[in-house]
Amino acid sequence: MSAIKFDFEHFDSQEDVRRHIQDCEGRHSQQVAYSTFHDALTQICYGCRRIRSNIIIYKHGDNN
Numbered sequence: 164m165s166a167i168k169f170d171f172e173h174f175d176s177q178e179d180v181r182r183h184i185q186d187c188e189g190r191h192s193q194q195v196a197y198s199t200f201h202d203a204l205t206q207i208c209y210g211c212r213r214i215r216s217n218i219i220i221y222k223h224g225d226n227n
């Protein structure tokens with residue numbers, strides 16, 4: 164088993180994430196997930212080794 168490290172990139176809007184998805188389309192292996200609960204789009208790009216999302220993640224311990 165080998166580990167792949169991904170960098171996480173946060174974007175303010177789905178449109179920003181979508182732009183990166185289109186950039187990688189046809190060049191990189193990628194997967195895209197959409198969360199209706201968070202209304203967030205997430206791209207996992209194995210070529211860029213990046214996860215790009217407009218999801219808002221709160222640090223452990225935050226109340227809201």
Ligand SMILES: [Zn+2]
Nearest residue numbers: 187191208211
């Ligand atoms: Zn890519």
